Amino acid sequence: MDFLFSPEHMAFRDHLRELLAGEAMRRALREGSRDHPDDPDPRPAYRLLGRRGWLAPDWPPELGGAGLDAATASILTEELAAHGIPDSAHVNSVRNAGRCLLLCGDERQRTRLLPPMARGEVLAAVLYSEPDAGSDLASLTTTARPRDDGWELHGTKVHSVKTAHCDLAIVAARTSRHPQPLLGITLFAVGLRSPGVTVRPVAGVNHEPFHEVILDAVRVGPDDAVGRVDEGWLVITEGLAVERVGMDYSARVRAHLEWLRRRAARGGQDAALAGRLRRLSTAAEAGRLLAWSMAGRLQDGDLDPAEAAQSKWFNSELMREVWRLGRELSSPYDLLTVDDPGAPPDPSALLLDREAPGLSLSAGTAEMMLLVIAGELGLEAGDAD
Template sequence: MTAPLTTRPPAPAAARSDDFRAEVRTFLASPEVREELRRFSDLPAGREPGHLEVFRLLGERGWLAANWPVEYGGLGLRAVDAATVAEELGLAGVPDVAHVLSVDIVGLFLLMAGTDEQKARHLPPLARGERLATVLYSEPGVGSDLGSLRTTAEREGERWRVTGRKIYSQKSQFASQALCAARTCDGTGSGITLFLVDLTGPGVRVSPIWNATEERFDDVTLDVLVGDDDRIGPLHAGFAVLNTCLALERTGIDYQAKVRRWFDSVRDTAEQLGLLGDEALRQRLVALDTEILAGRLLAYQAVEAVDAGAVDPVVSARSKWFNTELARAVVELALDVAGLAGTATRWDGEPGWRETVEGIYRESPNLRLSAGTSEIMLKVVATLGLGLEG
């Protein structure tokens, strides 16, 4: 007897809110959302989505930042409810980079470290999907080593002059604000302060860094004045805030949803091509499907830790590593199933790049690199989880 191939599994019991999930899923399957995704898929080469209308529609319902307090545009729900939205966005094929940057990263920093005035001023537009924010961390020659940043913020009267160059940021060409890490005093792991920078004002230059994917990176040069009212968190202690927020960011929910969507597409293709009679392929599909389900459980374990107020960087790193490494296995399977047809691109008149094997082949490495590389995740698990020397 051959093993059955599963379809999209339900959420773990501890994380389930069936009515809310069904409502979000129904909305994302609505004609207005599907039409927007079709328009996105039809974008010519070199164009990418910016601030999607679907985010504004989610914001109208309070779903874009469902776990934020009501006064800041959310619904006051749990982290698991916000994870439900993120998961359903990924499963529906909605481009999620802008949502992750604005809500899950910049919004999270503001919630954790911002003043009441900063929260009231900045969070509602993000929650309503009216404003897009991004992050400016990495620099030339620095990469993931945030303790070695060279961008500086120096006092000029009542303000700070932020000068430096940031690379590999995304959506900066669309964003109005950016959370920028800058050095405010000498030191390695210390001396970093976070500022919210206006990207629409003078002293900001955004240039493209073209890459193998179709969502470009940006090269951002800064020479701007920032007031104390846009300094986020304590002076010289931004590195500690960064480490805490990164653990919250790395639940893996958005990654596993994307991997699940890719896998489901591969399985459907195998069925359409009449390949499921191959027992070796069936067993390979079943094994990978089981791993993806396990990754989902790891992700929800990390989310539940957020709700319990017991965020563990090891749990988050483990989930992020496991779920993003699965992307490589899904791509290899997709290439084997599709064969030569898997090399077709949008330039060949095929569907949008997210719907082609060639497209996910180019996108998949980004999962393993963003929010901390796989190597960094393994180091976190080894040093903090196993007590090994760094």
């Protein structure tokens, strides 16, 4: 696939690999883990990238980026996963919250919020899911009530990661009632240190703790509405399509598959195991091709949500197959071993065991992806099986 990349793309990848594999990055990872061993802070690592304009390389230079293209941003996504750099905060902050502000934020919001995010100094969360809504955002119950000096938010959001390190969130709230439940939703930029905001971890097995965010009469100003009032669903839909390009899922599949190859080599491979690894490797290359196809569509401005759902579904379901093989090859000792965050990347059995199931849920469940695809094909919901 490298023939798709320009010399400039290849040079960027080479320079990026040098930084990600270097001692400065290892020190940054250790720094982020020192005070937060159970939920490392990625900002020290992100600041190394941000100083070069590489944390958001496709953003304009005046907003902290490097003015490069969307393909360069996809290269960054691949390399972060390949080098074991925590990337969920990057996905949520730069790709999701940042893109939302780029798409529909006004000039004051963009110039105030985006540069510190691009420098790795500020992290942003995306708060859509709720305890009783999940992937069905039409059912969200968080409300934003108009006040003379802005809005007052009430509700609970769940299943966000790295939220304890975040300063800002893009929050979806219902601002009016419509017969069509996807209407009447508005997005707000909310400071997570504001009065009335409570962030707390949720017990679970995910390798990064999920958080619950309670919004209890949180006041925001009239200028904190992101985009047009009552039309947030249109922005959410486009943002979800971008998140489902599948590049980060594909990169994780290949990183874990490389660990499985090394693990299998230590124990000696029989013909059946070698065949399974070859099949998974072929599927992983197909998943990468699919993700890069979606990245090309994104760069051309014609990304189709149903096609993006196919890429996300294929790559996240492939991770489940890699996980099943990993369970067969791993000993109980492997599952108790956690890699040193400052060491060269080597995805452990524990990381694979804890990460893989969640990838079929993030950015929309596998079932939701099949419904999106079925809808594009003109099938009824019951036919998606």
